[in-house]
Amino acid sequence: GRRWHQSWGELKNNGCNLNYEAEHSNLEMCEHHPGYPVFHEGLKYWTCCTKKTTDFTEFLEQAGCSTGRHCWIKLDTKKVESCKYDWHQTGTHVCIAVYAKLTDPVNTYVEANPIRLNANIVFGEAEMFTLDIELIGLIDVSQSSVTLAASKVEIKLRKAEPAKWRTLNIERKVKETKDKEEKKDDEELEQRVDAVDLSDI
Numbered sequence: 001g002r003r004w005h006q007s008w009g010e011l012k013n014n015g016c017n018l019n020y021e022a023e024h025s026n027l028e029m030c031e032h033h034p035g036y037p038v039f040h041e042g043l044k045y046w047t048c049c050t051k052k053t054t055d056f057t058e059f060l061e062q063a064g065c066s067t068g069r070h071c072w073i074k075l076d077t078k079k080v081e082s083c084k085y086d087w088h089q090t091g092t093h094v095c096i097a098v099y100a101k102l103t104d105p106v107n108t109y110v111e112a113n114p115i116r117l118n119a120n121i122v123f124g125e126a127e128m129f130t131l132d133i134e135l136i137g138l139i140d141v142s143q144s145s146v147t148l149a150a151s152k153v154e155i156k157l158r159k160a161e162p163a164k165w166r167t168l169n170i171e172r173k174v175k176e177t178k179d180k181e182e183k184k185d186d187e188e189l190e191q192r193v194d195a196v197d198l199s200d201i
């Protein structure tokens with residue numbers, strides 16, 4: 001699987017490729033995109049310079065169109081416990097909308113396997129919300145997708161079976177102590193986790 005984050009150290013201006021090293025880093029100009037990312041009908045672009053591309057890597061590598069001061073913020077300082085989200089379903093899909101504004105497309109990543117969803121969404125002023133749930137039904141990861149919009153993140157999960165889901169996830173109130181064999185199973189499952197590839201949007 002592919003992991004969709006590059007750096008957990010700092011959250012930078014969109015499109016900025018420099019890492020903070022020392023005080024002198026602040027003296028260098030920051031080339032960045034002041035706009036926000038739009039992913040629409042396979043096209044990806046920044047609202048500031050609107051150079052459209054279908055390739056996610058190419059999109060991320062577009063040089064910043066504006067210069068200014070660098071923005072270095074430690075990500076782990078603002079982990080938010082909750083973020084508003086809801087879900088609905090159709091015959092074939094389960095759609096989850098997480099209402100996170102100004103999502104950071106570089107640091108946000110979503111992983112899924114047929115029974116689990118793990119979304120780490122970085123948004124706003126370096127806030128991170130994690131939605132890690134065990135799904136009530138099976139999904140087909142290869143046909144699922146993630147869309148980052150200006151005001152929300154939409155996760156579209158393809159149902160593996162057309163059954164109606166009575167709820168989204170399994171609630172586990174108490175974590176039970178696992179014996180060795182169960183732990184081993186968990187590790188194997190972990191290795192099979194496939195990341196939802198954002199470049200396929």
Ligand SMILES: [Zn+2]
Nearest residue numbers: 033048049065
């Ligand atoms: Zn731009």
Ligand SMILES: [Zn+2]
Nearest residue numbers: 016030070071
């Ligand atoms: Zn910068």
